[in-house]
Amino acid sequence: MLEIQVSSETDRQRFAAVGRALADPKRLCVLESLAAGEMSVSDLATRVACQVPNMSQHLAVLRSAGLVTTRRVGNSIYYRLADQRVLEAYQLIRSIAR
Amino acid sequence: MLEIQVSSETDRQRFAAVGRALADPKRLCVLESLAAGEMSVSDLATRVACQVPNMSQHLAVLRSAGLVTTRRVGNSIYYRLADQRVLEAYQLIRSIAR
DNA sequence: CTGGTACTTGCGTGTTTGCGCAAGAAGTGA
DNA sequence: TCACTTCTTGCGCAAACACGCAAGTACCAG
Secondary structure (H helix, E strand, O other), X not given: XXXXXXXXXXXXXXXXXXXXXXXXXXHHHXXXXXXXXOEEHHHHHHHHOOOHHHHHHHHHXXXXXXXXXXXXXXXXXXXXXXXXXXXXXXXXXXXXXX | OOOOOOOOHHHHHHHHHHHHHOXXXXXXXXXXXXXXXXXXXXXXXXXXXXOHHHHHHHHHHHHHOOOEEEEEEOOEEEEEEXXXXXXXXXXXXXHHHO
């Protein structure tokens, strides 16, 4: 039996932001891609099959939810998963949806 | 290191539906409430502070994502969590957002 | 300084979402 | 059947979202 204590409304809004970040197939594809290691924006755009500006917006959602972090190398910006727990959460969601 | 195999697009859409179910503060409040045990729609509406039709729609989202199940007793319909993993996923999300 | 690459931001558009309200099931009891 | 309770569904509207495209910012090489 898992202990769940009640959250405040503002806390739930922050948690919901994480849920929203996980609510789009393209963003989930980004997480799968980043599971193998960091990637640049244009690489991710190619892999997910969308335009670079669109990818940048999706990455902004993931970033503001705290799921990914960035590192600049010259012109490129490399994104990586912020935490191993992001993959754990995604795996759990996949097992629930199975 | 967590192993993540790539999903198909249709699979990711199903996973994203779970993410969407977790993307609203009221629905998260429902999950917290159901952690203590099953509740009727009107009870949940009172607890979450919204109208019954609105609650019914939120519950439909959770239900179609497979996060909750129902049981009818007379006029009332009792909702409960479909799986312990739903709480585990929520706990993970909370720890990530902390 | 100039040109080129990589990314972000702003804007317009069509779609989806959350909500209140009214109307429709579904069940209970008299 | 009738009245009542409980939940779901349909409708309309405002807000949020995903997307393409154009413009802006940041960095590097020459």
